[in-house]
Amino acid sequence: MEKLKNKRSSPSLARREHLSPPGRHAALRETSTDSLSQRVYQALKRDIITGVHPPGEALGEKDLAKRYSSSRTPVREAALRLQQDHLLKIIPNRGYFITKISVQDLTDLYDYRAAVECACAELAAMKGMNPALLERLEELANTEYKVNDRKSYENFISRDTEFHLSIAQLARNQLLLQAVEAARCQMERIMYAAIDIGYYGEFPGREHRGILDAIKKRDSRAARQLMYDHIFGSRDQVLKLAGGNPR
Amino acid sequence: MEKLKNKRSSPSLARREHLSPPGRHAALRETSTDSLSQRVYQALKRDIITGVHPPGEALGEKDLAKRYSSSRTPVREAALRLQQDHLLKIIPNRGYFITKISVQDLTDLYDYRAAVECACAELAAMKGMNPALLERLEELANTEYKVNDRKSYENFISRDTEFHLSIAQLARNQLLLQAVEAARCQMERIMYAAIDIGYYGEFPGREHRGILDAIKKRDSRAARQLMYDHIFGSRDQVLKLAGGNPR
DNA sequence: CGCATATTAATTGTATACCATAAGATTTTC
DNA sequence: GAAAATCTTATGGTATACAATTAATATGCG
Incomplete structure (x- = not known):
């Protein structure tokens, strides 16, 4: 544990320390997702699956932000998850590309x-x-x-x-x-x-x-x-x- | 905290012909770390695996940012990926928790x-x-x-x-x-x-x-x-x- | 004195500003 | 006139400012 700071920044950690850990059995029905990142993720995922964005298409963060009425930050988080799903490929400093399926x-x-x-x-x-x-x-x-x-x-x-x-x-x-x-x-x-x-x-x-x-x-x-x-x-x-x- | 605006004097980082190819070799150990998000991801992942952060520990974005010398944004992206790896659990509006293994x-x-x-x-x-x-x-x-x-x-x-x-x-x-x-x-x-x-x-x-x-x-x-x-x-x-x- | 409610502090979610980089346009040189 | 170097512009990566939410504390009422 860090003991470096005895100032006002440490009580936050102390408080969080005894918080109940994440339970696995939290089977929440995620019908309407709250966060904007989630919504962008769901919407973009749907659009990729249904072919709205064809394979190979290049997508810019700004355009996506406009299209899904958000800012770049939620788009970025959504894109990261979509890459894990193999629906999107992120090329650093270049942008996003809808994956092709060979x-x-x-x-x-x-x-x-x-x-x-x-x-x-x-x-x-x-x-x-x-x-x-x-x-x-x-x-x-x-x-x-x-x-x-x-x-x-x-x-x-x-x-x-x-x-x-x-x-x-x-x-x-x-x-x-x-x-x-x-x-x-x-x-x-x-x-x-x-x-x-x-x-x-x-x-x-x-x-x-x-x-x-x-x-x-x-x-x-x-x-x-x-x-x-x-x-x-x-x-x-x-x-x-x-x-x-x-x- | 002093903020120097003139950070142009970093030629070592500025001149990098390190073109990142589209092909992915995820099995490799971290080569020369590219983005800050990547570095935070690798470092935090290592620390979780080796037990530096014990199961159940609560982590705040700000503390992590300080610890890994970055801002909250790269920490956030790293955390997202670590959640996919089942090493971290993100509870919305609450924070991050190192997963326990039952x-x-x-x-x-x-x-x-x-x-x-x-x-x-x-x-x-x-x-x-x-x-x-x-x-x-x-x-x-x-x-x-x-x-x-x-x-x-x-x-x-x-x-x-x-x-x-x-x-x-x-x-x-x-x-x-x-x-x-x-x-x-x-x-x-x-x-x-x-x-x-x-x-x-x-x-x-x-x-x-x-x-x-x-x-x-x-x-x-x-x-x-x-x-x-x-x-x-x-x-x-x-x-x-x-x-x-x-x- | 205990419980319920309001207040407050702090942390996360989102938007945006700033900087570095990469591709394209322009100019310069042969 | 073509190739190469430089400038421009746009885009992504990062930092930070702002808004929304949550948990902790304080306070009022029974």
């Missing part, structure tokens, strides 16, 4: 998903019996969508993400959950990009139900395997598409 | 490590034949340390991390590599904390060599299994320790 990035992403989501499925089957969440998963697994109907498909994307996130939640592992969240950002981006070239993915309802059933039966082996098959099935679809439309 | 966090961390590092070992055996890296791994696997010699053990911690990171590099997957980096932060923190209670982990040389051999023989199945055993062996040691010394 074929290499795609295979990396799917390998990553396989690693973390298979673990989630396995752990979900072993650990997590959360009736409310299972109920919700049942609902999500039965979500349909109409092909060539953009609005309907966008809704499906959201449900698809919620399905995978819910399984991660069943695994009750914060690190894995955050990893899946990061992966879903990229997946949503890819799915939105696919819409623009008229591609609506194959409906994964059957696979989702299979995974869910395995979890409910607490068959961790099957849950992992089915998740693996699901992810690599998706991978093959996307890679076939990407191979035909190199970027 | 037993739950430990099991989460090891499950996470198992998910990502087993995938790395498998991919390393399948994909990556990098002679230079394999050479280095051989060296690292044979690193010994003297028990009850803090300096020697700290060196081992660094080598241990480099071993696991190098395998992640062999897998050639940026997402997995970053995941392993994040996990290693926590692992180093735990290992440093263990020193303070006089515990020096069991020497993993044999296990490391086993994993490396499997990778060199391109036996992905064995590589994954041996990594799994290695991680859960470590887990059991740590959990036994944490159970006896709850914190």
Whole structure:
């Protein structure tokens, strides 16, 4: 502890010293985020995922500040987080650039998903019996969508993400959950990009139900395997598409 | 505080042809530190890992700014990144708190490590034949340390991390590599904390060599299994320790 | 004397000013 | 007229000023 200053600047630290530490179980519903940084982050993230800002686009701090009605500071903090999410690349003294997604990035992403989501499925089957969440998963697994109907498909994307996130939640592992969240950002981006070239993915309802059933039966082996098959099935679809439309 | 306006006399910093390439090599130790934010991040991270700031400690922006000779802005950016690394928790309008590591966090961390590092070992055996890296791994696997010699053990911690990171590099997957980096932060923190209670982990040389051999023989199945055993062996040691010394 | 409320001090969130750097425009020189 | 050096301008990195929020203390009322 610093004992250098016995002046008026030390009581602040002393006061904070015995503050209650951050609890992990603070499961606050962050519906409407308060801070401006958060709002900018959410808004910009959404705009990148949905393709408002296309890959490769250069963004200046001042423009972003104007666009999202804030100053440069919140934009800067948002950008830092978006870089962690691999949605933005910050080049020092140059600015921000929306990340491009190469074929290499795609295979990396799917390998990553396989690693973390298979673990989630396995752990979900072993650990997590959360009736409310299972109920919700049942609902999500039965979500349909109409092909060539953009609005309907966008809704499906959201449900698809919620399905995978819910399984991660069943695994009750914060690190894995955050990893899946990061992966879903990229997946949503890819799915939105696919819409623009008229591609609506194959409906994964059957696979989702299979995974869910395995979890409910607490068959961790099957849950992992089915998740693996699901992810690599998706991978093959996307890679076939990407191979035909190199970027 | 005296503020000299004429700070033009700093030619050493002014003339830097240090162009920063878009490619990222996050696995490397800090080269010549570029921005002040980076330096604060690195320094604070180090201090958290090595236990200079103990778990639960409250940190104020102003104090940190003074301690690391910067203003609040770089501190803020560093803190944001450290939160992503799970080393710091930012509570809005309250301040920063060094994260505590609960037993739950430990099991989460090891499950996470198992998910990502087993995938790395498998991919390393399948994909990556990098002679230079394999050479280095051989060296690292044979690193010994003297028990009850803090300096020697700290060196081992660094080598241990480099071993696991190098395998992640062999897998050639940026997402997995970053995941392993994040996990290693926590692992180093735990290992440093263990020193303070006089515990020096069991020497993993044999296990490391086993994993490396499997990778060199391109036996992905064995590589994954041996990594799994290695991680859960470590887990059991740590959990036994944490159970006896709850914190 | 204890509890509730107002006040105050200090800290964080946000905006902005300032400085260093990098890319572009202009001029100079061959 | 072209290449190179210099100047200009714009942008990002950092410091700081200002506003909003929080926790601590003080105060009034029962």
